[in-house]
Amino acid sequence: DVLRYAKVRSACVSHLDPRYRLxxxxTPPASGYDFVGYNGCGRFSEDISWTSVQSDSSIGQTFIKKVPISAPPDPGVMKSLSMHGKMVVVGCGSEKVDAAIALLGLKETRIACYNSPLGQTVSGPSVEVDRxxxxxxxxxxxIFIREVPTGNVAYH
Structure with missing residues (x-):
């Protein structure tokens, strides 16, 4: 699922800014949607295609709606993704980073790259990464911490 949602974020990033979330x-929300991700097997693949044209067929589709970051959550949402991301390099072992992520209950922040035994690249929403x-x-x-400039788009 992490890769699936990363692809949603990557595919839609040019349409959004940090004031919004995905x-x-x-299934299509009653209030409408902005983007549709298509794939014959119901998952995102490398050759994902995007459209802003709405379709009657929902087989193998994921529906994405752009909403203000402050909007209340919709009960039908599978996942809500912040578009204001951050990447940082931290100078410690992956076990320490994973334990801290688990302790804080962070939902979207992950080790994006295991650079060395004592150096990890962490990626996620700015709010979570800051915590x-x-x-x-x-x-x-x-601890060594260095932010990676990404233009607020966190991926790896």
Whole structure:
């Protein structure tokens, strides 16, 4: 699912800005949708195609709606994705990063690249990544942290 939602984010990023989020649905929401992801097997694949034209057939589709970040959650949402992302390199082991992510209950933040035994690239929504960094710095104020400039689009 992480890869599936990363592809939603990547495919739609040119249409959005940080004031919005992507709400992802398995069936068309009653309030309409902005994008449709197509795939014959119901998953995103490398050759995913996107359209803003609405279709009657929902087989193998995921419906994506652009909503203001402050809008209340829709009960039918499979996943809600922030478009304001951040990537950072942290100087510690992956076990420490994974434990901190689990402790905080972060939903979209992950180790995006295992660079070395003591160096990881972390990617996720800015709000979640900032919480993670606060915790890691609280545990070790000498920890190496460097933000990776991505234009607020976090992926790897």
């Amino acid at each position: 709400d992802v649905f398995e 993670l960094l606060d915790l890691l710095e609280g545990q070790d104020n000498a």
